[in-house]
Amino acid sequence: MSEGRLVLTKYRSRASGTVVLTSVDESLAARLPDLRLPTMPDEARAAFRAILAYETPPANGSLIDFLQLAENRGYSAHPCDWIPDYDQKLAGLHPELYQPWVDWLSEAGFTKFHCGNRITPENFTRFSPGQRGAPITALIKSGRADDFYDVKSIAEAHPASVRAVLASRIYAWGSFDGCYPWQVPLLEYFLADKSDKVSAIARTKLDKMGAFTTELAYARTLAGHITVDPEVVRWTVPPEPHTVPFYKEFACTSFGAVAEALDLAPTKLASRVDLDGLGKDLMVVAATSGDVDVRTILATRWLDHGTGGESLSLSLFDNVPMPLWERGLQAMLRSHYWNSVEEYLGPKSGTLDHPELGNWLAYEDMTASITKELKNRKLPINTACDPLRVLGKIASKAAARQLLEDAVALGMKPDHPRLTMLMFNLAL
Template sequence: MAEAIYDAMGSVLTRWTMGSAAAPAAAVWSAELGAEPAEAELRLLALSGQFLGVAVTAEPPPELRVLPDIPALALPTVPEALRPLAHRILNAFKETQRKTELLDFLAARGWTTHPAEWMPTADDEDAPDVYAPWRDWAGIAASNSVVRRQAGDRLTADNWEDFWPAARKVALTELRRRDPEAARAVLEAKLASENADVRLPLLSLLATGLSEADAPFLEGLAANDRAPKVKALAASLLAQLGRGPAVGDDIAELAGFFSVKMKGLLRRSRVIQFENVKTPAQMHRRAALLESADIASLARALTLTPQELVDAWNWDVDRQADAALVGLVARTGTDSLVAQTAEAASQCNASVFLATLTPRLVPGQRSELAEKVLRTRGFSFDVAKTIAGGTARLENPMTAPAGTALLAALRRDDAKPSDELTELFALGLIASRAAARQALERLNGAGLLQGDPRLDMLRLNAALDDNGAEP
């Protein structure tokens, strides 16, 4: 009987699609439909709907697979009332950097986005670590994997394959903080089995807790790894340990571009003078040598320690040399030397190069530098944001010169509704919650409406509870 009904359905649906009566085509139900045409059509509609809904099951396509649920993250999502505001800010900027800054800000305050507003891709390395489970879920969705691998509590060489890539990196980061020796041992066992795009970010984790014990492993990578970027990173980490590659004629030639003089009558101190840079060719050669050198080798060639070299550096005389030194320290200097160089650069015009050093600094140091250049160097909020990142909580930023300049720009007679968008976004990122509320009051007093979209980041900051750890 079911087969007869199923055969009749093709003619019934075809007639209905063409706008014709279908009861005459359903002879199998003629007794149930009755003789009255209108009533027969209604009865046929009810019977066919029940039959198709209950007795007919569509076969799913063979490529269809069931994905695991989107995993919960370690931090809660933005409160429901603030989700539309966070979503609007995410959509306001097309640049990946701006979105990353917002994600960093939210994570620093103890929150994450809702998956309906934003989801990372599997290879989204810039996403905060808290989103690692979502990155792995995206990797599962894009792969042919049917079952999610289950990770153990602690990463080891034996359970390496049990971790999806993003979770593996987070676990290795935590292991490196807790037990540097164990983390290096895992990398020694498993790094070679990964491709270069994976090896590079994993190797960078050795910068945390870097020590002489890491040198043999790094020397092997610097000499034998098949990827130039991995070899360069290994060489950079070795240079931070004072095992730089610049020796012999090159470092002697580089040292010839500098001389160490004494200055002062009562308090004698060293100062670096720049030599042999009278032509573009000489400047180009110096830059090339600095690019391949390391700070420890250069300091030794000048009979100084790296700390003494930075102390003696003659800032603001040769901007190209300032930029090169900052880059040299960022690539090859120790953490303490990076902090020393950042402090020295922040006191002069070389502070424009601070963004090169800030990735090597901890959040608290970055916030202090941002505060300093805002107040002493007259930098904009956007530059301060570049230095501090999304984890700053600056107090009273509107009292800095950048705040005065912002209010003046907004009060101009020819000010446009789109003016100062970048500055206002940056201000919203770097201000503390209390400072964001104070800034909103001052900006409303300057004529900006409460609903002005340029104030979205400040409004989110002011409304969002700060549940994060202090930077």
């Protein structure tokens, strides 16, 4: 058996010009490591290839919708149909499920090491300087959970030149000029490095932070502009409309730290914060750092307040009680941001039944879009926002079957390319 080869297939896209998608031949497919899910059945593979031909996705991130639907149904793509793009400019953003293929193809020499690979002590030097930045950043971000174990493993296996590269990658990555408080333990690790060059890099970054090395320090700055009244917690002087006050302070603190700086319990702050003022500015902080009690209180208050799904952070609803989660879903269904419904559903995408879809603005727009196309004989300009596509990726199989019947009843031919997502849904 030959060692196999990569297969490049060119498509012509209305939006992106020529698009090249990659797969492998049967010989190479047999050598790839097994994924944690089996490959999809033949009927679904045919529907998957039809989506690739119609949508001509230009990069890995453009395939996530239907790859996620397959994963939710318990399947992976077949490598003879598709593998993640490894182009130096387009790599990354593939679902985690396919990481073993990505890393094996580079380790075996079929692709160069790129920003979509995991970086390790063993392969660090095989990355070009331009391609190792994103993998290092990914390790630093994930390192909050395990005291930066992977970053330190690379540092301890390599000379000072590599440790200097690692230390240099600790910053806010464009959010602001500086470092986050949660990065301080890693900076202190490099501050103790035996190399003067490495320790100087860490010292410079820490000195630039000054006294602002903790979440509480930033929270105290915010607290100086907040008034705590018996019934409400509000800005002392409301910021000007359409401005982003204290961006860095919010990015560098947590909900608990703000509550502590105000001498309040986090749940008390959540219960009393002014929803139309300070609450809006605290929403992302609460969604990313608040515990489930804090998020439950805030999400309930905002929904009771009539706040629409388009104005709510999806992370507010992580692990909240199911009745509240259902209320959040209904708010998302009435949002004009159609794709937020799929993001909200996550692993539950592909399970909504037809009555639930009837509450969605995308369902209301489906009929109009079909009628308009039949009249004007033109496909929708933005394929990603086609209501048939959006519905197809979140509907249950029974709902997808009903949607297909609805579309055909309106005059759409069963083999119309706009139905590819629905057909894929039904084949899984």
